[in-house]
Amino acid sequence: EVQLVESGGGLVKPGGSLRLSCAASGFTFTNAWMTWVRQAPGKGLECVGRIMSKTDGGTTDFAAPVKDRFTISRDDSKDTLYLQMNSLKTEDTAVYYCTTDMGDVWGQGTTVIVSS
């Protein structure tokens, strides 16, 4: 079964850090470009960032609101994608989804709450 499972969400204070993980199964993760998408409470979807496959260069791109604060990495030996979030702000509060860049496979989402 093709599946993505996120983990690592939780409550963190403003200025803090959190690392999200996304475990992939059922498809060739090594070849996949992967994207993180978030959705603030009651709001729409927002692309956070994307990482290419290593064979395509492994380059990352980020949306302006998170650039220089968030990083994306991947461990192809573990079929796992990561989102490292630093200097968190209250406006980063959202459900975070990992998805294939094509958008055909999504995880169930993990909730991040940034609050003092």
Place this chain on the structure above:
Amino acid sequence: QSALTQPASVSGSPGQSITISCTGTSSDVGGYNHVSWYQQHPGKAPKLMIYNVSYRPSGVSNRFSGSKSGNTASLTISGLQAEDEADYYCNSYTSSSTRVFGTGTKVTVL
């Protein structure tokens, strides 16, 4: 990168057809045939309904169709059914090598 513009809400009666528009610029919708559409029910993850403007993934009903003209993409749902009531988002590749979502449209089945 600004969000693509969608109508906040669209409604229709069962059996009718509705169309949701998604307006961008020549740097996103108008410049690439990489427009996707997603359906999202409350509390659920988005589901891919259309990719590359007009292609349906396996398992998606043929009642859903996509098109594009200039800087505006459209999603048409024909034979509207109760289970189609959801939020719909368009998404496009951009000249910044990123992707951008639309503002979202709530579809109500009357």
